Amino acid sequence: MGKTDQKALTARSEDQSKWYTEVVQRAKLADYSPVRGCMVIRPYGYALWENVQAGLDKMIKAAGVQNAYFPMLIPYSFLEKEADHVEGFAPEVAVVTHAGGKELEEKLVLRPTSETIIYSVFKDWVQSYRDLPILINQWANVIRWEKRTQPFLRTTEFLWQEGHTIHATKEEAREEVIRALNMYHDFVRDTLAMYTIKGYKTEAEKFPGADYTVSIEAMMGDNKALQSGTSHALTQEFSKSFDVSFTDESGEQQYVWPTSWGLSTRIIGGLILMHGDDKGLVIPPNIANIKVIIIPIYKADTESIVKDHVEQVESELKEAGVGYEVDWTDNTPGFKFSDAEMRGIPIRLEIGPKDVEGESVMMVSRFDGEKQAVKVSKLGELLPKRFEEIQAAMLTRSKEYTDQNTTEVKTDDEFYKLTDAAEPVGYIKCFFNGDPELEQEIKEKTKYTTRNIPLDTYDEDGKCIFTGEPGKLTLFARAY
Amino acid sequence: MGKTDQKALTARSEDQSKWYTEVVQRAKLADYSPVRGCMVIRPYGYALWENVQAGLDKMIKAAGVQNAYFPMLIPYSFLEKEADHVEGFAPEVAVVTHAGGKELEEKLVLRPTSETIIYSVFKDWVQSYRDLPILINQWANVIRWEKRTQPFLRTTEFLWQEGHTIHATKEEAREEVIRALNMYHDFVRDTLAMYTIKGYKTEAEKFPGADYTVSIEAMMGDNKALQSGTSHALTQEFSKSFDVSFTDESGEQQYVWPTSWGLSTRIIGGLILMHGDDKGLVIPPNIANIKVIIIPIYKADTESIVKDHVEQVESELKEAGVGYEVDWTDNTPGFKFSDAEMRGIPIRLEIGPKDVEGESVMMVSRFDGEKQAVKVSKLGELLPKRFEEIQAAMLTRSKEYTDQNTTEVKTDDEFYKLTDAAEPVGYIKCFFNGDPELEQEIKEKTKYTTRNIPLDTYDEDGKCIFTGEPGKLTLFARAY
Numbered sequence: 001m002g003k004t005d006q007k008a009l010t011a012r013s014e015d016q017s018k019w020y021t022e023v024v025q026r027a028k029l030a031d032y033s034p035v036r037g038c039m040v041i042r043p044y045g046y047a048l049w050e051n052v053q054a055g056l057d058k059m060i061k062a063a064g065v066q067n068a069y070f071p072m073l074i075p076y077s078f079l080e081k082e083a084d085h086v087e088g089f090a091p092e093v094a095v096v097t098h099a100g101g102k103e104l105e106e107k108l109v110l111r112p113t114s115e116t117i118i119y120s121v122f123k124d125w126v127q128s129y130r131d132l133p134i135l136i137n138q139w140a141n142v143i144r145w146e147k148r149t150q151p152f153l154r155t156t157e158f159l160w161q162e163g164h165t166i167h168a169t170k171e172e173a174r175e176e177v178i179r180a181l182n183m184y185h186d187f188v189r190d191t192l193a194m195y196t197i198k199g200y201k202t203e204a205e206k207f208p209g210a211d212y213t214v215s216i217e218a219m220m221g222d223n224k225a226l227q228s229g230t231s232h233a234l235t236q237e238f239s240k241s242f243d244v245s246f247t248d249e250s251g252e253q254q255y256v257w258p259t260s261w262g263l264s265t266r267i268i269g270g271l272i273l274m275h276g277d278d279k280g281l282v283i284p285p286n287i288a289n290i291k292v293i294i295i296p297i298y299k300a301d302t303e304s305i306v307k308d309h310v311e312q313v314e315s316e317l318k319e320a321g322v323g324y325e326v327d328w329t330d331n332t333p334g335f336k337f338s339d340a341e342m343r344g345i346p347i348r349l350e351i352g353p354k355d356v357e358g359e360s361v362m363m364v365s366r367f368d369g370e371k372q373a374v375k376v377s378k379l380g381e382l383l384p385k386r387f388e389e390i391q392a393a394m395l396t397r398s399k400e401y402t403d404q405n406t407t408e409v410k411t412d413d414e415f416y417k418l419t420d421a422a423e424p425v426g427y428i429k430c431f432f433n434g435d436p437e438l439e440q441e442i443k444e445k446t447k448y449t450t451r452n453i454p455l456d457t458y459d460e461d462g463k464c465i466f467t468g469e470p471g472k473l474t475l476f477a478r479a480y
Numbered sequence: 481m482g483k484t485d486q487k488a489l490t491a492r493s494e495d496q497s498k499w500y501t502e503v504v505q506r507a508k509l510a511d512y513s514p515v516r517g518c519m520v521i522r523p524y525g526y527a528l529w530e531n532v533q534a535g536l537d538k539m540i541k542a543a544g545v546q547n548a549y550f551p552m553l554i555p556y557s558f559l560e561k562e563a564d565h566v567e568g569f570a571p572e573v574a575v576v577t578h579a580g581g582k583e584l585e586e587k588l589v590l591r592p593t594s595e596t597i598i599y600s601v602f603k604d605w606v607q608s609y610r611d612l613p614i615l616i617n618q619w620a621n622v623i624r625w626e627k628r629t630q631p632f633l634r635t636t637e638f639l640w641q642e643g644h645t646i647h648a649t650k651e652e653a654r655e656e657v658i659r660a661l662n663m664y665h666d667f668v669r670d671t672l673a674m675y676t677i678k679g680y681k682t683e684a685e686k687f688p689g690a691d692y693t694v695s696i697e698a699m700m701g702d703n704k705a706l707q708s709g710t711s712h713a714l715t716q717e718f719s720k721s722f723d724v725s726f727t728d729e730s731g732e733q734q735y736v737w738p739t740s741w742g743l744s745t746r747i748i749g750g751l752i753l754m755h756g757d758d759k760g761l762v763i764p765p766n767i768a769n770i771k772v773i774i775i776p777i778y779k780a781d782t783e784s785i786v787k788d789h790v791e792q793v794e795s796e797l798k799e800a801g802v803g804y805e806v807d808w809t810d811n812t813p814g815f816k817f818s819d820a821e822m823r824g825i826p827i828r829l830e831i832g833p834k835d836v837e838g839e840s841v842m843m844v845s846r847f848d849g850e851k852q853a854v855k856v857s858k859l860g861e862l863l864p865k866r867f868e869e870i871q872a873a874m875l876t877r878s879k880e881y882t883d884q885n886t887t888e889v890k891t892d893d894e895f896y897k898l899t900d901a902a903e904p905v906g907y908i909k910c911f912f913n914g915d916p917e918l919e920q921e922i923k924e925k926t927k928y929t930t931r932n933i934p935l936d937t938y939d940e941d942g943k944c945i946f947t948g949e950p951g952k953l954t955l956f957a958r959a960y
Contacts, residue, residue, distance in 0.1 A: 031601060031604070033550070033551045033597070033600075033601065034555060034558070034597070034600050034601075035551045035553045035554070035555065035588065035597075038551035038553060039551070040548065040549070040550050040551065040601050041548055041549040041550075042548055043546035043547060043548050043616070046546075046547050046548045046549055047546075047547070049549075050547060066523035066526075066527075067523065067526050067530060068520065068521055068522055068523050068526045069520070069521040069526055069529075069639065070513070070520050070521075071513045071515045071518035071520065072621055072623075072637060073515045073518060073574070073636075073637065074515070075514060075515065090581075091580065091581050092580060093579070093580075094553070094576045094578070094579035094580075094588075095576060095577065095578040095579065096574045096575060096576050096577075096590070097575065097576075097577045097578065098574070098575040098577065099573070099574035099625045100571065100572060100573075100574075100627070101570075101571050101625075108515065108574075110576070110590075117513070117514070117515075120513075120514050121511060121513065121514075121520050124511070136523070140621070141552055141620070141621065143552075143553075145579045145580030145581075147580070156553075157551055157552060157553065159549065
């Protein structure tokens with residue numbers, strides 16, 4: 001599918017946005033499409049998403065949530081049933097007005113999220129408390145007409161899973177909201193080596209129609225934050241609007257308590273921005289299909305012995321069940337190295353005539369560049385360990401980087417000194433009273449928004465640095 | 481999620497269409513949705529689709545085809561680039577005219593199929609013969625504004641996979657078209673126990689924009705045929721319209737040879753209609769997640785010993801890796817039997833006090849009703865064998881049924897005598913000259929359409945029974 005561009009990649013430190021675009025295209029993760037704001041997810045990028053799906057789907061099912069599928073077309077009137085929801089989503093929807101050669105009697109929107117269509121159906125699935133909880137998830141595409149788009153991070157169409165559950169009590173709904181949050185946190189930690197912070201969204205930043213929203217937030221390599229997964233306790237306005245009610249154990253009619261939670265292809269953008277470097281992508285082993293790239297180095301007179309040696313290595317990898325690729329193209333070794341680095345393949349095995357003699361290979365780690373000569377017979381044993389080490393080291397770096405770029409401030413002066421810096425400074429942690437108007441003011445002045453109120457310091461009391469009123473310890477950051 | 485309706489299921493022989501609707505709803509496969517022609521796929525139905533996806537995806541990947549994702553929104557002008565294609569699909573498309581609060585400059589259609597958007601991107605992926613073939617598949621939702629809809633069989637929105645490949649030569653494209661056809665044939669045979677016939681579509685029935693289309697056709701239990709998967713060699717008009725060309729080995733510029741192939745949620749409709757009976761669904765073991773339903777039969781004084789026995793059975797099934805469910809609801813055994821039959825669970829294990837004494841269970845097969853007392857200790861060994869037998873027997877019945885309901889005719893008199901019957905007669909096999917106008921005439925007169933020209937008798941020569949001209953041995957049937 002065409003050669004990787006030979007021109008040097010723009011340095012990340014030099015122009016982050018250009019770097020991002022180049023990595024996405026050169027690593028063949030995605031392409032721009034002829035449709036505004038929509039991207040084409042190429043096989044190399046889609047494989048990452050498939051692995052996200054596989055891993056997360058297992059956790060979703062283990063929690064007793066069942067997959068289903070609801071229509072992507074939603075009557076416009078459904079959106080209007082819940083006031084906050086329509087206010088939040090109406091500006092972003094795409095509207096179908098004609099179909100089958102005729103103008104439609106009622107306009108249909110392409111789902112920006114599926115609460116409304118799902119509750120209209122849940123209504124018929126629940127009569128008594130015995131039918132609860134209902135725990136549903138769907139893997140689907142959604143459309144939100146965004147003003148500024150960037151591949152993976154913010155696209156008009158994106159892929160995601162959306163969990164939708166209804167419960168008999170507020171407390172049970174809360175447990176589900178937190179379960180989903182923990183699931184996201186653990187999944188991105190263990191699979192994508194991404195350190196994230198769990199916390200409550202402020203009133204201004206919560207989901208349109210939520211009682212409260214919790215999120216995981218991740219610090220990217222450029223000190224901007226990425227909301228990476230959200231989980232919502234919805235208000236009973238939804239159950240009331242769609243009349244989703246049940247008879248409780250004492251025979252009383254009650255409205256259900258709904259939750260929803262989602263994680264999207266945006267996470268692939270997070271993966272790129274958290275781990276990528278000046279050479280391109282760095283993929284954590286646990287999410288990589290191609291964990292090893294073999295690069296044969298030979299001339300005409302050594303081709304056949306190198307080839308034999310490569311075959312030996314291949315059979316070792318096959319036996320160990322390690323996904324790999326061999327680069328047999330006519331490109332120079334230097335070009336092949338760059339290409340493998342651009343694609344972020346965790347381990348490169350260089351195999352030249354000298355390695356044949358030593359019955360070894362030169363093993364190079366993409367993450368830290370560490371080089372090590374390894375006996376071919378030891379590969380099957382060594383590689384899985386190496387993958388574990390790399391995975392752990394990537395997560396550690398992600399956490400350390402986040403910690404290093406988090407500053408707690410005690411006054412608004414300190415706050416504004418930080419936000420005045422030319423480049424994003426990471427998280428600014430301070431007590432904040434949560435007032436939406438004040439938050440809007442700060443946002444307009446500084447471009448910094450609240451990310452979340454971390455769960456682990458939620459109980460600490462303090463005074464808002466802006467107003468002196470009681471506040472919660474809140475993370476501010478520039479955000480994607 | 482609510483009890484299964486206790487009213488008796490409409491007999492299939494009495495009212496097939498009512499029976500179908502009832503089975504879909506009572507077995508909780510799907511629900512009608514508030515949006516015209518769109519269905520909600522419920523967890524029990526979606527699990528079947530997930531298993532179709534998992535099985536087919538493995539075969540797709542094994543053939544070297546890679547998954548990717550292309551935008552669901554397609555500029556209207558793209559459709560218009562290929563004359564046959566727009567003629568075929570324009571009447572069925574849903575059109576987005578407004579988005580983000582504004583009228584769009586160019587109308588967008590919701591993909592009815594993705595050839596046009598994909599070729600507009602393939603154009604940039606291919607330069608030289610070295611880049612070929614490109615083998616892409618996507619799992620996606622598509623929208624076709626159908627006049628009459630029925631859950632699974634024909635819905636406004638449906639789920640499918642669509643393979644799109646481009647090749648350097650016509651012959652290679654042909655190989656891919658046939659590979660995909662064989663893949664579909666083998667997959668539905670081995671997983672869904674569906675016997676299908678491979679063959680060429682006639683000119684009138686081929687895909688809009690195809691040079692030729694091949695299909696697998698399946699005979700349903702009501703003697704109507706269901707097109708169950710199609711594979712197309714597209715004309716080079718597509719490559720020309722989208723300028724998808726390459727430099728061949730001799731330096732000449734050539735247009736690529738495209739193929740596409742798809743299988744959809746329609747196949748679940750086929751599963752219901754092929755295997756279902758007066759008691760409801762019959763699911764072949766290979767596609768069932770819940771392969772066994774355990775039905776405890778007890779009174780107050782025997783509950784505890786039955787419960788212990790059920791637990792023993794459960795541990796046997798767990799060890800054997802057999803998916804199962806226990807029906808501990810308060811319903812009567814009779815109700816539970818009916819419910820399990822409605823859902824088509826392959827094996828029912830009845831466990832009452834007598835079974836406890838004998839350290840056995842009563843094993844009943846959903847497919848043929850065969851009853852057999854089995855020692856609990858033998859279950860792990862016996863069940864997998866039983867599943868294999870049932871799977872094989874279901875396929876055999878499917879083939880026999882198809883053969884029994886296929887009639888070869890030598891004259892148009894015989895043909896019209898058959899089509900005059902009140903009920904569909906199955907396949908009518910005859911030589912036919914393939915003339916689209918004649919085909920249209922026959923369709924209008926009889927409601928019978930050509931299904932395909934079977935591959936295995938493609939080389940037989942004969943005279944068209946309608947015109948006396950040279951013809952091919954063609955299958956006609958009433959079709960879904």
